[in-house]
Amino acid sequence: MQLTRFTDLGLRTMMLLASGDSEGRRVTIRTVAAAAGASEHHIAKAVARLVDLDMVAARRGRIGGLSLTDAGRTVSVGWLIRRLEGDQEVVQCEGVTPCPLLPGCRLRRALADAKEAFYRELDCHTLDDLVRDARLPLIQLHLTTTEGIPR
Template sequence: MKLSTRAIYGLRAMIDLGVYSEQEAVSIQSIAGRQNISVSYLEQLMAKLKRAGLVESTRGACGGYRLGRPAEEISVGDILRVLEGGLEAAQCPGTSPEENCETKDICVAKLVWKRINDSITQAVDTLMLGQLIEESRKKQEEKM
């Protein structure tokens, strides 16, 4: 499984947003500058995240973005699914009850794909944005 720049940049933007939006909303330009992401690309990512309720925006002079929910309630999996769609490393019809697979009853390779997919799901769904924000703050303090 290879994640696209949507996932990579989107996760970085969400961490940045969590770090810097504690006191006030954060502009796309400031996130883009700190994370070295193009403003237009970041606008596309934020639009997807906003539709999913992971971020909220405010217009006006003091406008910008904030997290849509507490960081402790947003998993990395939530973010990646919004930006990437599914997270399956392999899409095997034998692992889905809805799919029709001729060799479903005798195929053992599906066990490999199911185990890999389950491992990915478990990893990204138990890693919370709040944890990453804390780590980011620690790294920033170490630099000072």
């Protein structure tokens, strides 16, 4: 199973916020985009979804920035990926040109079971598990303190 770029950017954003949050630093969409090698537009879309899910708090203005909510700090990775990916099937069996094997096919059920096993395993991990006690920093960000003074 391959995750979408949107989900990848959402996960990276959460991990970067968790690492910045632990140091009390302000993180902006611009800093996340630079660190993730993505456009600010794509990060903004992912952040908007994370805000809708109550995982991230966004504050505008000179002292604004992004921070994890309490729910965002303890979220299971499986729950988060389910919400970012949506409940898509691994393969599209129906549609404009449905698969001719559909009536007797067992592949669809096997893939659905495998997808659920994938999510169940990720449910065992939290965002904190992904960033806790890292021996090396996830990435060197040029973050600022909440007072706006570069560190």
